[in-house]
Amino acid sequence: MRVLVKGAGVAGLTVAHELARRGAEILVAERGPGIGAGASWMAGGMLAPFCERESGEEAVIELGEHAAAWWEDALPGLVHFAGTLVLAPPRDASELRRFASRTRGYDFVSAEEIAALEPDLAGRFRSGLFFGREAHLDPRQALLGLHAKLVSKGVNFAFGCADAAALGRFDRVVDCTGMAALAHDAGLRGVRGEMLYLETGEVRLTRPVRLLHPRFPIYVVPRGNGRFMIGATMIENASDGPVTARSVMELLNAAYALHPAFGEARLVEASSGVRPAYADNLPRVTPKGGVVAVNGLYRHGFLMAPAMAGQAAEILVGNSWKGESFDEAHRQRKRA
């Protein structure tokens, strides 16, 4: 079976991986010049279904709790199984209780326990939440690693490809084009995100740290070698223009509140991306007219793509090619 996968972001690559595993012959067509042209490149890479449940639906846990195992299986050594630490400045301590009340999978941790988990944060926070079952990965490493692995398995890639129709005939087509699908997917919208990369040898963290604040909640994800990703804003528009001054101020302020040494860090990157999202902020696998679309991963690309890729591959390769869409299945489950 020949399958065309449009888009080489996290959705396209995970779908290609699932299809390759099932023995399909695959061509991945990407509009950009290489890996990293879309929103996936800007992701936080937190495999944190329990933290995300705070502002998301139960489906975030259902679809995300096996993501870490999927990534580790696909690319051994990629995933850091170190949990997530959630903190709040003393003034906003009530935010911790509010956060905790809306999810599960955590333990309250004391100042001593925080110091044991992250020695560099010793003495800075009196209480926090530790989500021990969560994990994180470096999204750029993951995308490049998956690309290399797929190439080695015989998957073909066409980069800089503006017209996928010219690539020949295929038995199946998967549309994983994210925001590029905006024009022909009426339910899709863009949610702009902005993030920074800081570099400093003065702070060491071993796991993502989320700093709660009623107005500017942020996260800091260690990338190794003194690099930290600070993210991310959530703005209801589809612009991928330069990061605004105000967003930089907010992100830096929060990083500085986490640890003043970030004030001396080098700001090595400031980028923006646009997350494709549906109205319920949940992803969908939609079979329609011979094409299966995987879209709407919102802020959960690396967390939810494995589950969505599995569903898409089942529809494409399995007997359920004309079956119901995930969307309907999910709605029915919710009603039951």
Added chain:
Amino acid sequence: MENIPAASSLELYGQTLSSRLLLGTALYPSPAIMAEAVRASATEIVTVSLRRESAGGKAGGEFWSLIRSLGMRVLPNTAGCHTVKEAVTTAQMAREVFATDWIKLEVIGHHDTLQPDVFALVEAAEILTREGFEVFPYTTGDLVVAERLLEAGCEVLMPWCAPIGSARGPVDIDALRALRANFPDVPLIVDAGIGRPSHAAAVMELGYDAVLLNTAVAKAGDPVVMASAFAKAVEAGRQGWLAGLLEPRDMAVPSTPLIGKAVFS
């Protein structure tokens, strides 16, 4: 609810409304939940912020279409503006995007408490009124500022009852009473600081005309159920005010007559 007296309808800049709850559209877990909460609240007016969503030059087109598709009257706001110029520009943009002269005017004067800059507020209100806007000013409980806003052409006042998003409820009842007493014929809407349905009922019992909420619903465990709870609280408070509330007494007053009963003392 069929039993509401006719006097219960609300008039804002010539528009007659039956709901006395105005709902903000920010901070919800998803637009789908926001839309459901708006329906559950039975509100007829939703507020929407333009400042941030327009950053980067490209408008939040899909989100705004979604807001328009709710079919409610839209009250755009100038949230996040710190100067007269920013607020006026944002209002002009809002007029274009939502085709309405209504604007909730917010000029922030203090970064931490989000307290309005009342001087800039009055100045912006004058400019916008001249340009034909119908201004809903977000203000404090200050009587003199209220007077100036009315002079500037505002026909509605929206005092806070506590800082934005603080969920503290009415912290200065006397200020709210004084505003109501001084401006008996001006529609007064409590904007900001409401945390619980009981807060909304409390300010409606003071005779306020309506309540504007966002965080208390959007950040609730279940925003849809909370929206419905607020709708009931606002209605209960309004009916309580209309029905005439008892004044507190120092002494107990028995509700059952004592005559004819044996009294041992």
